[in-house]
Every structure is written in structure tokens, then in C-alpha cells.
Amino acid sequence: KPVNERRRSVAVPQGIERDVFLKALAELKEQLGGQHVEINDKPLVDGWYMEHPNTHDMMTILDDEELVASAVVYPGSTEEVQTVVAWANKHRVPIFPISMGRNLGYGGAAPRVRGSVTIDLGKRMNKILDINPDDFTCLVEPGVSFYALYEALKEKGYDHMWLDTPDLGGGSIIGNTVDRGVGYTPYGDHWACHAGLEVVLPTGEVIRTGMGALPGNNTWQAFPYGFGPYSDGIFSQSNYGIVTKMGMTLMPNPGGYESFMYTFPNEEDLSLLIDIIRPLRISNILENVAQLRHVAQSVAARGLPRSKFYSGDGPVPDSVIHAAAADSPVGDHTWAYYGMSYGPEQFRAYKLSLIDAAFRKIPGTKKIDPATLPEDEYFWSRDRIAAGVPDIHELRWVNWTPNGSHIAFSPVSPIRGVDATALFALGKKYHDKYGIDFFPAFCVGLREMHLIVEIVFDRADPQRRREALDCLRDMVDEAARLGYGEYRTHLVLMDQVAGTYSWNDGAIMKFNEKLKDALDPNGILAPGRCGIWPRRYRGRGWEM
Amino acid sequence: KPVNERRRSVAVPQGIERDVFLKALAELKEQLGGQHVEINDKPLVDGWYMEHPNTHDMMTILDDEELVASAVVYPGSTEEVQTVVAWANKHRVPIFPISMGRNLGYGGAAPRVRGSVTIDLGKRMNKILDINPDDFTCLVEPGVSFYALYEALKEKGYDHMWLDTPDLGGGSIIGNTVDRGVGYTPYGDHWACHAGLEVVLPTGEVIRTGMGALPGNNTWQAFPYGFGPYSDGIFSQSNYGIVTKMGMTLMPNPGGYESFMYTFPNEEDLSLLIDIIRPLRISNILENVAQLRHVAQSVAARGLPRSKFYSGDGPVPDSVIHAAAADSPVGDHTWAYYGMSYGPEQFRAYKLSLIDAAFRKIPGTKKIDPATLPEDEYFWSRDRIAAGVPDIHELRWVNWTPNGSHIAFSPVSPIRGVDATALFALGKKYHDKYGIDFFPAFCVGLREMHLIVEIVFDRADPQRRREALDCLRDMVDEAARLGYGEYRTHLVLMDQVAGTYSWNDGAIMKFNEKLKDALDPNGILAPGRCGIWPRRYRGRGWEM
Numbered sequence A, B: 001k002p003v004n005e006r007r008r009s010v011a012v013p014q015g016i017e018r019d020v021f022l023k024a025l026a027e028l029k030e031q032l033g034g035q036h037v038e039i040n041d042k043p044l045v046d047g048w049y050m051e052h053p054n055t056h057d058m059m060t061i062l063d064d065e066e067l068v069a070s071a072v073v074y075p076g077s078t079e080e081v082q083t084v085v086a087w088a089n090k091h092r093v094p095i096f097p098i099s100m101g102r103n104l105g106y107g108g109a110a111p112r113v114r115g116s117v118t119i120d121l122g123k124r125m126n127k128i129l130d131i132n133p134d135d136f137t138c139l140v141e142p143g144v145s146f147y148a149l150y151e152a153l154k155e156k157g158y159d160h161m162w163l164d165t166p167d168l169g170g171g172s173i174i175g176n177t178v179d180r181g182v183g184y185t186p187y188g189d190h191w192a193c194h195a196g197l198e199v200v201l202p203t204g205e206v207i208r209t210g211m212g213a214l215p216g217n218n219t220w221q222a223f224p225y226g227f228g229p230y231s232d233g234i235f236s237q238s239n240y241g242i243v244t245k246m247g248m249t250l251m252p253n254p255g256g257y258e259s260f261m262y263t264f265p266n267e268e269d270l271s272l273l274i275d276i277i278r279p280l281r282i283s284n285i286l287e288n289v290a291q292l293r294h295v296a297q298s299v300a301a302r303g304l305p306r307s308k309f310y311s312g313d314g315p316v317p318d319s320v321i322h323a324a325a326a327d328s329p330v331g332d333h334t335w336a337y338y339g340m341s342y343g344p345e346q347f348r349a350y351k352l353s354l355i356d357a358a359f360r361k362i363p364g365t366k367k368i369d370p371a372t373l374p375e376d377e378y379f380w381s382r383d384r385i386a387a388g389v390p391d392i393h394e395l396r397w398v399n400w401t402p403n404g405s406h407i408a409f410s411p412v413s414p415i416r417g418v419d420a421t422a423l424f425a426l427g428k429k430y431h432d433k434y435g436i437d438f439f440p441a442f443c444v445g446l447r448e449m450h451l452i453v454e455i456v457f458d459r460a461d462p463q464r465r466r467e468a469l470d471c472l473r474d475m476v477d478e479a480a481r482l483g484y485g486e487y488r489t490h491l492v493l494m495d496q497v498a499g500t501y502s503w504n505d506g507a508i509m510k511f512n513e514k515l516k517d518a519l520d521p522n523g524i525l526a527p528g529r530c531g532i533w534p535r536r537y538r539g540r541g542w543e544m
């Protein structure tokens, strides 16, 4: 994608005059130091995963200039975050905090309101404040990535503790967790595994939640609840506060582990397979958040462009995908289950035998012998991730199109064949309608699964962007009609998704708005995030 | 304790005139039906656990008349709860919701503000709305007790699902869970195991949290978070809403289980023992919330009055306790560990062998053979509870004094010998000071433990009540000085305990108050619960 090299003019937030805004920024520079406030008047360079921009979404689905920051600030401490918040309140400037801004597929680093001042917390606040080898916990700042924590554990020789990592290890632990991201070890529900927050409120005060509110405590990371209302939850997927520290629990080394992979031949196997998985998963015979992937995505995960396989328009035909799969070490199939068994050898043997017996009820099931798979096969990436080793192999399917970008559709359903089938059909219908390749993967949690559908698109092509977005909007609406809602979503879909959670005349949004107005009377913090608009913005057409 | 038989006059809430109040009640009777509004002008009968009052605390630590309801109402539906809330707002009457009012040790059924109208939700709203045998979940109303759910599971033949029960099975699932109570199977953290709430807000609106906000969903109990801020937590240990429905996950039958018990001879063994327990617990070799009990409580748990053992004043001497223990099937000891191992036989054998090797590092450790224990031995009660079978054996130690009542001190600490020792010394010091028998039990969670100290007192004796309360207040203060805070507390201690969570000039309480004022502008819902006073009450000397 060609970069527009001209010097851009700053996207001043709506409702404030240009020179008033620039004067306010000058004031902030004085408070934080000039080098810690960057005005965004340079070309918008997309970079790549490891060198991503913090001014906009490197995988933008809209025009670059739509969701763009006016400036980026780099606080170095909680006090400096408070300074920025006080400044924002004084000048009524929307601010948008990111930890590292790698929320790709969900909006990257982009703010929801054009011209917001992005607070890039991670650049300077990136310390691992504590690792407690007795309690199996740690305390981190926003700039600590999964990679960084992993390295620190290795460096200290703490082999008795594992971390949990999402598919890509370059994101921050805090950013991922407050957006309620997931990983693939038994500690994969990051929100459930965190313990203790330090939060700067939109009015500038700092609170510590849980036991953190007790001076001199030694249990902030050991006991999440504390006394009184357990308020952590309202700081996830919201715009009620800026998290400056977070505690996280670490998984004990299980004393052994073993990846396994099964393939299933037909699309229709999905229903029975999911019903087989459910009781095994709930009773922890299947111990981690499994990925059940469609072969199309596995083919894409080789990292080759789509054009290597097919040069026509519209979705790559099934026959082409299957031919490519047949030609691979795994062999042809439609669904692949990637799992891991944990614990001492005899425990694993027992569990694996139950799993094997159950999976083989599906005709044509194949258990893949890992020894037959080459080193760079996708299987080994899943193996690393399910063992808590950060990785970036997963990025490869983004190469499927030129200027490869992606955006996610992530509805939640029970672990039931009938639901899996309905969601699969729904996705297929709209992908076909818009001529988009369909990459479904079911991530099976404990009692629910998320279908994760990543639409890969060429971000330099406005037509493709439009189609991807239309497809998503159609899927979100139809899913809601069927009773399925998203667990998380992209910035541009937040209003729509929030709108589907409309029970009792939108009671939950009215409640969210009431909290927003109480906590952020000037409406400065991340307006519109997760569909929550402060009073000052409501009824003025900000939704999209 | 003699009941005062005279007809009492109604405790009218402060700030409202008697006849205005009585007129308001008459209005409410019209709305709900006269039989569903009971004026509390009858003698305060304490009853016993299975027939407890809903007008006051049957184990009161203050004079009966201090924390007493003016009336009790029985809504039959969520709509009727809304009616009561609207009525309370109209007349500015404090209301206090209970599910079943069996919160003994923490205030029973008493409201925090004298003269509140108690909403006894459980009496009429007591349906199990759903049990889902595929998802291992259920949806209940406030009046569903652990016993009732257990019976329903048995009746339906759902042996593949277990519930988790606290030590006493007569409480409600909702009341226990919103107070963040605990049980003793691997699903013992009830708050963590709930999924989905329906809440009537203090202003009368109804919300459903998580996926419940999505019309037509089938994941309300399967996926707790939904989309956007995860607000459930602020409805636990608070006064922000009335929970009218709650989802709960059920534990899969582990396919085998086995209780075990170890005793340790000396008080000083505590430190090493706790350090041995920590890694085993965190890595789930020890799988349930264990109780590590002091012998004094085990002797009391036989259900005999203290006078059978000792007739002097002050604490029963150690020598007497040990003699009584020596004379029992378990034999003399100081600490007893009650645990359970879950899963198929070979799994249990492996885990139990690790546990055995570790525990035997303490000289004088004895593994107790269950076969040697008579049927009514306390061990079998722990065995039932750790297998999810509701019980009431635990009530027996309440017989220790005449008019036996109790009140709990429940500080949280890391699972460390040094902390256990410090808390034990602290408790002992103040029990000795006030001449009270000391019953410490450590409940070992995953990364933390709660010391639970129950002070058993004669509620008919004002002097004993005073001593028990003074002892508690001293312990709370000193624990806070050492960095330990309570996980939950009795009504009369809530202000004090909330005051210990004072980091950054009481930032968390200011935050809680801000939420309270936003959600409950008239300050009608459970004023003072967990130390949170609505604006109307603040600065007027309500704290105690």
C-alpha cells in the first residue's frame, strides 16, 4: 500500500478550535516534557506487526484518516497519566489509552473518535514490577508484552511457572486482558486469571482494586476480590478508567504436556464433533481452549498468497483448497482439532485414550502423528502456544491478500452441534454473498465456544474494505436475530454490537451510560468505546 | 434466651414520621396484597437454624432491637420487586433485600439500618428456573437453597453434575454467592462460578448481565462476560442492586473421590505445614478448599457444651482440650487437615502419594484411617461437603455456649507459614485478653487462605456479647496494621472493615460512594451495607 508522503494536517477533535487545541498541546508538552508529546502530522505509515503505528489502525477497514489520533503522549508514571487526564478534563479533549496498540483485528491502535489524543502507556511504562515465585503471580505495567514476561521468567530460571499467551505474543498483557482476550493453556481466560488493578479514573483519582486497597497488604495478586463491591469487571471492555498496573496469576508447570491433532473429513462432521467435545471439555479431559479450524485457514496459514492457489474472483473453490490440503503433510481434511494434554505421562495417557475413543466415532477421523510434520508446520505453533510459549506464526495467513489485513467476527455460542452448524452456515452465506474466503475457527472455552471468523482483505482496496465491512455487519445482525452475540469486537462495529445487547429496551446500555456519566462527567475518556458514549456525545450521530 | 412476649412497637426508620410510614405500608399492602406485607410488631423470636427469623439476627451481637426490620415484604416476581423499589423511592424508606436471611455469623437476616423494610425474596421467589444437563449450569431464584438444588439434581437423576455447598446447606445460592461465600469442592469460589445475573436497580429498572442482555440468547449461563463492561462484580458485597435471578455453573462428577485426613501434633507445626500446602494447592494436587482446623474447634464440633469439659472462667485450658481429643477416635493432635482427592482411582493414588510424602515431613504427622471413625464423626461431614452434599453438622460447635451464637473474623493472607503464624498469634492474643475460646480454621483457597475464627458467645449475656465484639474490633484493627484485610464481614463490623481498605486516602470508598450516588440517588437500598452509605446518610454518624 503506497504511503501518502505529504505532511498531514493534524486531525483536531471535533468541538475544539485548532489553535486552542494546539495551545493546549503546548501546555501538555510543558507538563510532560516535549519529547513525550508527539503531534501526528506525519504520513500514516502502516509498518508491520513488530513495528506497528500508534496513530492509527495498521489494518484499517475505513480510510486511514477516519480513526486517527491528533497526537500521541507517553506518560512515564501513574502520576503522569493523572496529569494527562487532568489536562483532558480542563480542555475537554478526548483521550484514548492503549497499552501497546496491537489490537489487530479489533481496531489496532486507532481511537474511536477521530482526533483523540492517544495515550501510549506501554512505551515508557513497561516494567515487570514483581514476579512472585511462591504465589505464582506477577504485577505488570501496560508495556509488558507476553514475550517480555516469557523472557523474564526464563531469565530468572522460573521453570515452575508458565504464562498464557494469545496466538500472537507481541501484544501487551494488560491490553489483551482488559479487552478480555484469550489464550490456549488452561489459564486461557485472561480476565478470570488477573488479580488486582491500579486504575486512573476519568476524573483523575487513582484506585487500587481488591486487596490493593489495603495499605501494606501482601495479597494484592493472591486474592482478587478484596472487600466490598468487586469493581474490576467494569474496567474491562469499557471506557471507565485507565489501567496502569495489573496483577496476573501464572500457571504452575503441569509436569508434562503433549500436543495432539485430529482431522475430520467432512464439513458436516462439525455437528457431531462439537457434541462430542462438549462433555470432554466441561469435565476437563480436553484441558485447553481448543482450536477447531477449517482447512481453508490452515491452507492460508502456510503464509502463501491466495494467488498461488487460485487466480479467479470470489472465494477459492473448495476443490482447490482440498487439493492444496491433500498435498500437505497433514493431508486432506475439512476440520482440524489442535489440543494439548497436560500432566504426568500416566494422566495424559488416560485422557488421550478417552479423547481418541470419542473422536473416532466420526468416520474418517485421523490422528496425526506429530513426528510426520515438518518444523514449520502450523501444528508446532499451536504446540508452542498451548505450552505458553509466545509466537507469531499465526500472522502468516494475513499474507493471503496483498496488503493483508483482517477483521474479526467473534460470536459466542453454547458448545453444541446445532449452534456450530447454524453459525457456520451463517458465515458461509455472507462470505459467499460478498465473494470472500471463509476462515472459520471454533475456540472452545469451558461451557461456550467463540467462533472466530477472520476476514482477510486488501486494505489498499476501498472496494474490498467495503465488502468486508458489509459482510461483517450482515453477520452481526443475523447472528443477533438467532440469539448469538459477539464477545468482543472491532472499533467500527462497537455501536452495532452493543446495539444487539438490547434486552428490556436497551437496559444494559442505559446502565452503562449512567456509570459513564457518573465516572466521566466531561466525557473525555475513550468516547464510544464498546458503544458507550458520554452524555456530551449522545444523540449527535456519533454512532456508526 | 427468654423471649420478650409483649407486643413490640414498630421500629420506624429514622427521618420519617410514624403515621406517614404506616400509611405508606398500607399503600404497599394494596399493591402487593396484604398477606405479602408483614408489620414487625411481634416478639422477636430467635428460633433455630432451620426456623430462623427474617426480622432480625437470630445470633445478634447487639441488642435485638438495634438492627431490626420495621416490616417484611414478600415479592412474588421481579415486577413485584420493582414495585417495592418504586415504593421505597417514593417514600424514601430504606429497604434491605435478603435471599433467605441465613447469613449467620455475618448478621443473619438483620438490616444494617434499624427500621428498614426487609425484602424477603426467597419466600415466594424460590424456583429453580432451569437445569441444563448439557451445559452443566442452572438458573435460580433467591429462595433456592443448596439443599433444594441438591434434591432437584437427585430427583432428575443428574448424577453427572455436582453442586458446591458451603458448610451449611440451608442458605440460598444467591445470598451466599453475592456475599462471596465459599464451598469446598473445586467449584468452591461461588462468585467465580456464577454466570449471569438479573438485577433490579435501586431506581427500579431491571438489567440482565452478560449474555442475558441479548434477546433470545442461549448462552446466559454458559458465558459469563457478554459484551462491554462486565458489571456483575459490583453487585457482590454491595448495595447497588437486588439480584432476582442468578446462573450458576455445576461441577462435572469427577468420576471418583476420596476424603483424607491428617493430624499434626503441635501448634508450631502450622508454619511448615502451610508452606508445604502452598505449592500443592496452587498446582491442584490438593484440589479443594481445605480446612485446616485447630483441635479446639474439633472438640467443640462434637456438639457438647463447653461445661462438659470445663467449668472455670476464661478459655478452656489447652490441657483439657488435648485430653478430650486424646479420648476421641481421631486421637490427640493440634491441627487436622481435611481434604479430598478427585478423579479416577489411579489419579487419586498419584496425588495422594505426593501429599502423603509432603505431609510426613512434619514429625508426628498421622494419617487417619476413615474406617476407624464412627459415623457421626466430624470427618464424615467434611466428606459430604467436599463431595457437594449439603449438611448441617457444622452447626454443632454453636452448642459450645448456652444460647450459642457466633460471629466471624475472616482475614485473608497468602498461603505462607509466616502469615499463618502471625494471624494465629494475633487471634490468640485477643482471645486470651477477653477470655474467649479460640477456634481458628484456615481455609486454603488457590493462592490465598482465609483464616476463619468463629467466636461463639451466649447472646443472652450482654457482657459476653460486648467482649466478643471488642475482641473482633481489636483483631480487625491489628490485622489491618499488619496488612491483612477481611474478605467478608458482619454487619456491625462493615464500617470498620471498609475503613481498613484505605489506600490513597480512602480512594476505593470514594469510588464506591460515587457509584452509589449515581445508582441510588435517594439512598434507599441497604444503606451502610459493606460500609457504603448513600449521600443522604453520610456525615451523620451512621457508622459504627
Ligand SMILES: Cc1cc2nc3c(=O)[nH]c(=O)nc-3n(C[C@H](O)[C@H](O)[C@H](O)COP(=O)(O)OP(=O)(O)OC[C@H]3O[C@@H](n4cnc5c(N)ncnc54)[C@H](O)[C@@H]3O)c2cc1C
Binding pocket: A097, A098, A099, A100, A101, A102, A103, A104, A105, A107, A108, A109, A121, A142, A166, A167, A168, A170, A171, A172, A173, A174, A175, A176, A178, A179, A180, A181, A182, A183, A241, A242, A243, A244, A394, A395, A526, A529
Ligand atoms: C493474527 C492475529 C491473531 C490474534 N490472536 C489472538 C488471540 O488468540 N487471542 C486474543 O485475545 N487476541 C488475538 N489477537 C488480537 C490482538 O493481537 C491481541 O488481543 C493483543 O494482545 C492486543 O494487543 P495490545 O495489548 O497491544 O492491546 P491494545 O491495543 O493496547 O489494547 C486493546 C484495547 O484495550 C484498551 N486498553 C488497552 N490498554 C488499556 C489500559 N491500560 N487501560 C484502559 N484501556 C486499555 C484500549 O481501548 C485498546 O484499544 C490476534 C491478532 C492477530 C493479528
Ligand SMILES: Cc1cc2nc3c(=O)[nH]c(=O)nc-3n(C[C@H](O)[C@H](O)[C@H](O)COP(=O)(O)OP(=O)(O)OC[C@H]3O[C@@H](n4cnc5c(N)ncnc54)[C@H](O)[C@@H]3O)c2cc1C
Binding pocket: B097, B098, B099, B100, B101, B102, B103, B104, B105, B107, B108, B109, B121, B142, B166, B167, B168, B170, B171, B172, B173, B174, B175, B176, B178, B179, B180, B181, B182, B183, B241, B242, B243, B244, B394, B395, B526, B529
Ligand atoms: C456454622 C456455620 C457455618 C458456615 N459456613 C459457611 C461456609 O462454609 N461458607 C460460607 O460462605 N458461609 C458460611 N456460613 C455463613 C452463611 O450461613 C452462609 O453464607 C449462607 O449461605 C448465607 O445464607 P443466605 O443465603 O440465607 O444469605 P442471605 O442472608 O439471604 O444473604 C446474605 C446477604 O447478602 C445480601 N443479599 C442476599 N440476597 C441478595 C439479593 N438477592 N440481592 C442483593 N443482595 C442480597 C444481603 O445483604 C444479605 O444480608 C456459615 C454459617 C454458620 C452458622
